[in-house]
Amino acid sequence: MTEAELPTGGFSTPVGSRRTFFHWITAAAAVFVGIGLAIPMVGSLISPAFVRRRRDWVDVGAVDELFPGHPTQLDHVTTIRDGWMETKAQKAVWAVKQPQGDVKVFSPICTHLGCGYRWDDAEKKFLCPCHGSSYDVDGRVLGGPAPRPLDLLPAKVENGRLLVLYKEFKSGLPRSVEL
Amino acid sequence: MLDWDIVACNSEFIIQNLSFVNEMASRLYAWLDSRLNLKPVQRTLLDEPIPGGASWIYVFGSATLFLFVLQATTGMFLAIYYAPTPDHAYDSVRFIETEITFGWFVRGLHHWGASAMVVAIGLHMLQTFLYGAYKSPREVMWMVGVVLFLIVMTFAFTGYLLPWDQTAYWATQVGINMVGTVPLVGDLFSRVLRGGETLGALTLSRFFAIHVLFLPAILIGGIALHLFILRRVGPAGPWTDDRASLSSETFAPRQVYMDAVVIAGVFLVVATLAFAIPLPLTDRADPSDTSFVPVPEWYFLFYYELLKYVHGPLEPLATWILPLLIVLIMMCWPFIDRNQVRNPIRRPVALGSGLLFLSIVFGLLGISIKDLYAVPRTDPAVARGKAVYAQFGCAGCHRIHGEGGAVAPDLSTVGDVRPDRAWHLKHFRDPQATSPGSFMPKFPLTDQQLNDLTSYMLSLKRAT
Numbered sequence: 001m002t003e004a005e006l007p008t009g010g011f012s013t014p015v016g017s018r019r020t021f022f023h024w025i026t027a028a029a030a031v032f033v034g035i036g037l038a039i040p041m042v043g044s045l046i047s048p049a050f051v052r053r054r055r056d057w058v059d060v061g062a063v064d065e066l067f068p069g070h071p072t073q074l075d076h077v078t079t080i081r082d083g084w085m086e087t088k089a090q091k092a093v094w095a096v097k098q099p100q101g102d103v104k105v106f107s108p109i110c111t112h113l114g115c116g117y118r119w120d121d122a123e124k125k126f127l128c129p130c131h132g133s134s135y136d137v138d139g140r141v142l143g144g145p146a147p148r149p150l151d152l153l154p155a156k157v158e159n160g161r162l163l164v165l166y167k168e169f170k171s172g173l174p175r176s177v178e179l
Numbered sequence: 180m181l182d183w184d185i186v187a188c189n190s191e192f193i194i195q196n197l198s199f200v201n202e203m204a205s206r207l208y209a210w211l212d213s214r215l216n217l218k219p220v221q222r223t224l225l226d227e228p229i230p231g232g233a234s235w236i237y238v239f240g241s242a243t244l245f246l247f248v249l250q251a252t253t254g255m256f257l258a259i260y261y262a263p264t265p266d267h268a269y270d271s272v273r274f275i276e277t278e279i280t281f282g283w284f285v286r287g288l289h290h291w292g293a294s295a296m297v298v299a300i301g302l303h304m305l306q307t308f309l310y311g312a313y314k315s316p317r318e319v320m321w322m323v324g325v326v327l328f329l330i331v332m333t334f335a336f337t338g339y340l341l342p343w344d345q346t347a348y349w350a351t352q353v354g355i356n357m358v359g360t361v362p363l364v365g366d367l368f369s370r371v372l373r374g375g376e377t378l379g380a381l382t383l384s385r386f387f388a389i390h391v392l393f394l395p396a397i398l399i400g401g402i403a404l405h406l407f408i409l410r411r412v413g414p415a416g417p418w419t420d421d422r423a424s425l426s427s428e429t430f431a432p433r434q435v436y437m438d439a440v441v442i443a444g445v446f447l448v449v450a451t452l453a454f455a456i457p458l459p460l461t462d463r464a465d466p467s468d469t470s471f472v473p474v475p476e477w478y479f480l481f482y483y484e485l486l487k488y489v490h491g492p493l494e495p496l497a498t499w500i501l502p503l504l505i506v507l508i509m510m511c512w513p514f515i516d517r518n519q520v521r522n523p524i525r526r527p528v529a530l531g532s533g534l535l536f537l538s539i540v541f542g543l544l545g546i547s548i549k550d551l552y553a554v555p556r557t558d559p560a561v562a563r564g565k566a567v568y569a570q571f572g573c574a575g576c577h578r579i580h581g582e583g584g585a586v587a588p589d590l591s592t593v594g595d596v597r598p599d600r601a602w603h604l605k606h607f608r609d610p611q612a613t614s615p616g617s618f619m620p621k622f623p624l625t626d627q628q629l630n631d632l633t634s635y636m637l638s639l640k641r642a643t
């Protein structure tokens with residue numbers, strides 16, 4: 001410290017190592033409080049970003065009511081957890097019973113841009129009204145702008161009931177990417 | 180085994196890094212200073228002379244300011260998840276408490292920070308009072324300080340409602356009704372506070388808005404004014420002028436260091452409380468359950484106790500005349516106490532009246548706390564009964580305070596509904612004997628377990 005920088009007015013100000021000591025303790029206190037606050041607060045802020053939506057198997061109906069090769073739209077109600085709220089939502093899936101008895105379940109959303117499609121019994125095709133994508137009974141693309149086959153949902157049969165794990169997928173990609 | 184070389188190496192590494200950070204910081208400062216001319220600002224902020232030198236007794240103002248900053252930051256983070264509507268407030272607080280990582284801790288900091296703030300302000304005012312620091316030329320600073328204190332109490336009052344649980348709801352109900360006892364304007368005031376005639380959605384949203392928008396704005400303005408006056412008139416220093424003139428010291432670094440140490444200590448205490456003492460929510464606010472007796476926060480307890488002693492025609496005296504009088508006396512205190520001397524020993528009247536006031540407040544607080552703790556001492560049998568309840572999975576069918584299945588009757592207030600011990604003993608031995616058609620199974624309970632479980636059932640009453 002040069003002469004010019006010394007405080008004037010005759011205050012008794014600590015100098016030398018005593019001054020350094022006060023600086024370091026002050027800095028340490030600031031760091032302690034800062035970190036003690038930053039970790040919990042930032043933690044609380046970002047933690048929901050790492051929570052994957054919890055999904056449950058939902059019962060969508062009896063397997064007996066499905067006929068092989070004949071797609072059926074099945075409605076069911078799922079519980080959606082949104083923060084502290086729980087809401088019920090109506091969801092539909094397309095179920096196709098296979099000749100061997102197992103069931104393929106398709107997400108009801110067109111892989112192109114997310115419209116809802118339907119089964120045309122006369123043409124034996126899934127048809128999307130929006131931009132004209134069409135799929136066969138196995139979900140393979142037959143025509144239109146659809147970039148990939150229909151998305152399959154995990155499904156299983158228990159005690160004659162069809163259980164489905166409802167998921168959503170990003171639209172417009174050549175591969176299925178779960179949302 | 181510890182490898183001391185590595186330890187030594189590491190500490191050297193840390194020290195090198197620290198000095199590197201230091202070096203970078205001072206370079207950045209030099210760069211900014213060359214453009215913004217910061218040195219004079221720094222001198223104004225940090226080289227303020229303190230008459231008589233730095234002291235550990237001057238830390239309370241800084242501690243209070245720190246706690247305000249703590250409340251503001253934790254409050255901002257709580258607001259990220261909080262929903263101020265009656266149908267979501269309780270759930271959103273429970274969500275913060277149970278599902279958000281560190282959510283319980285941030286809420287705990289905010290809760291205990293409020294208490295700590297009341298303590299810090301109390302000590303700050305006490306020190307100002309003892310040192311006679313409110314005397315000329317600091318009267319305005321004292322008055323602004325009293326306003327700041329009242330704002331903080333309003334913060335506490337409005338914040339208490341936000342979790343929207345039973346305690347919150349009924350304590351606020353009582354508080355607003357007290358406002359209603361003021362003659363002429365009381366009814367209007369309480370309606371404005373509630374946003375109508377019932378405590379509900381409009382009350383919650385306006386308390387929320389007042390708590391997070393209006394009050395912080397006013398408080399920040401008040402703090403700025405308080406500090407502005409401090410810088411205009413300077414700190415008061417020791418009560419004897421000769422000691423004050425003997426030496427003087429700048430604010431930095433020693434007072435800054437003392438403030439910082441105390442602030443870190445305060446944070447440690449608040450964090451420990453937040454960590455160690457969980458803040459359970461009581462049941463969700465239920466306007467139909469009028470039997471709930473709320474208990475206010477500890478810093479309103481002395482007043483709550485006072486209200487127990489005044490009834491009938493004297494009631495307005497306690498609900499508004501006395502508080503108004505006390506606030507007025509506090510506000511005007513610098514003009515009431517005209518004694519020029521600051522030394523406490525030579526101000527017996529001021530000191531005596533301060534002491535009298537404090538002993539009344541703390542006396543009432545003490546009685547109130549004693550009463551509160553005298554009643555709900557939990558019987559050890561109740562605790563054992565609770566364990567039996569958990570062990571046999573009773574919660575699978577029965578619900579207590581919102582937890583457990585809804586197949587069988589809710590037991591939250593079974594102690595009120597069926598206060599008959601013999602009935603319970605008989606019921607647990609053979610449910611069908613007392614409740615024909617019940618599908619509750621017989622549980623193989625020992626006599627001791629049977630008794631404990633019954634004690635637990637009988638303890639389940641409406642909160643008192």
Ligand code: FES
Pocket residue numbers: 110111112113114115128129130131132133144145146
């Ligand atoms: S969304 Fe189905 S074809 Fe475009």
